[in-house]
Amino acid sequence: MLHLERPLVFLDLEATQADPQDARIIQVGMQRFVPVSDGARLADTLDLLVDPECEVPESVTQLTGLTTEAVRHAPPFDQRAGQIAPLIEDADLAGYNAIAYDLPLLRAEFDRINRSLPGPRDRVVLDPYRLEQALRPRTLSALYERYTSQSLDDAHDALRDAEATGTILQRQLAEHDLDGTPADLADLIRGDYLDDGRKLKRDGNRVVVCFGKHNGKTLRELRSNHPDYFDWMYRTIDELRPHIDDALGDS
Template identity: 75%
Template sequence: MLHLKRPLVFFDLEATGTDPQTARIIQIGLQRFVPNDQGAALDETIDVLVDPKQEIPAAVTDLTGLSPGAVRQAPPLDAHLGRIAPLLADADLAGYNALAYDVPLLKAEFERHGQTLPGPDDRVVLDPYRLEQVLRPRTLSALYERYTDRTLDDAHDALRDVEAAGMVLQRQLAEHDIEGTPADLAQQIRGDYLDDQRRLKQDGSAVVVCFGKHDGKTLREIQSDHPDYFDWMYETIDDLRPHIDDVLE
């Protein structure tokens, strides 16, 4: 149970893309909780559509069910900020994958409208996605116990770890009813990322860099605005070079 000392705002943003620096919000869902004797009480709820003033990719419509026509009839973001800002001003934040996506996106959108994301200096962000990684560790021993209900004896013995990894994989496939070749499974794991180290990611028609000091910028932005860094990346990281060639050909 949560025991609040100040308000806590759960929120989720749907947007035109996956890069917080370039995406625009199309829907805001928000619930504000305040402290009470039982720990927390719902104070206010917001569920609004937002006109992003840009095209909505078909993939986003397929994912969210929000048609461009419906969104274009909604007010733009600046019409909502006056209502949202006071709800955030004294609150901590919470949301699924909020640390990686929703908080940076909301901060960027406030800045695009000449404002600073309001909130206490010691604000915390609770992310259930990150908490799950702590509560359910993903070491081989933890996965083996989770999928087999047995303790992995002799962990870190090479052959024993090989046997355990094979057992975990088979149980994963059976539990989730997954079939396919190793290549099929590798592609499913990789998702929108172009490489196994998750340094380049497909975002609509653009490819976004997911590491280093230009994390979140598109490959073409880096090539145009930071040519020295682009040249270093191209010449130094051998396994990214074929992907960069495919993007920029």
């Protein structure tokens, strides 16, 4: 059971980009819980559309169902901030991947309107994504025990660890009813990323850079506006070269 010492707001933000510094919010969902003697009580709910004052990418529309037209007539963030602030100004926050995305995004939006993000200085941000990582360690021994219900004896013996890895992989395939070649499974692991290092990601018809000082820019933007950096990346990061050629080969 969760024991609240002050209000706790669960939040989720939908936005135009994956980079929280450049993204613009298009939807805000919040639930505010307050402490009561036997736990917590839902005190308020917020469900708002926000005009990002820019186009909503097709990839975001496919994910959220929200189009540019759907949010165009909603109030922009500077007009929504007055509805958001009272819910969070005295509260801790909770959200899935909120530490890496939702909180930086919300802070960036408040910065754009020359306001500080409301909230206590000792605010706690509870992220179930991070909590899951803490509760379910991903060491080889932990995975082996989870999938086999047995302890991994002789862990850190090279051959024993190799055998255990094979066992885990087979159990994963069976549990999730997966079938395919190693390349198929590697594609599943990468998702929208083009490379195993997760440096390039497909976003609709665009390919976005996911590292370094130009994180969030598309390859085309990088080539046009920062040619020296683009050339350095192309020349020195060998595993990205085929993906760059494929993404930009039509021009």
